[in-house]
Amino acid sequence: MTVTRFIVLVGLVTLATVIVFQIFISFDRYNAPKTFSSNGERIYFTGKSISGSSITSTGGDSHMGMHSDTRSGCARCHGNNREGGFVLTMFNFSVVPPPITPEALFRDQADIHSQDEHGDHGSYDDESLKLAIRQGIDPAGKRLDMAMPRWTMSDSDIDDLISYLRSQPNDKFDE
Secondary structure: OOHHHHHHHHHHHHHHHHHHHHHHHHHHHOOOOOOOOOHHHHHHHHOOOOOOOOOEEEOOOHHHOOOOOOOOOOHHHHOOOOOOOOEEOOOOOEEOOOOOOHHHHHOOHHHHOOOOOOOOOOOOOHHHHHHHHHHOEOOOOOEOOOOOOEEEOOHHHHHHHHHHHHOOOOOOOOO
């Protein structure tokens, strides 16, 4: 076998492994509920409002599936229990979305994220969280990672989403 053929073979095997791994993670990680207890929960999992008002996004890593299917809400990256963690992408290889549990969002970030790059700002309040969701700016005024989409939604919908984010995650998900 020539060196060129060997390199191509290794590349194809690597690509196939990445694709299979992504499919496996997608089925495991994004098993969204079929019914929702609130509009905020619906938005979190589907990116769709119960009112029918438009919720769109700009930016973000489209290879993460943010814009491609019915599971295009926050859960796609932050997980069913809002714990964040490793997400495999095709071309960026991986991103690490932070947890967005009530503890992670509304407490001092330095204590929660001391081991990663997400902890260099204070805790969120409702207004700073709206700014993060809509414009990608954290409480310290810094831009969030470009993998985070910038969402456009009504004031009522964003209030519902924040109310859901303030609630404790549902323990029915085994992430």
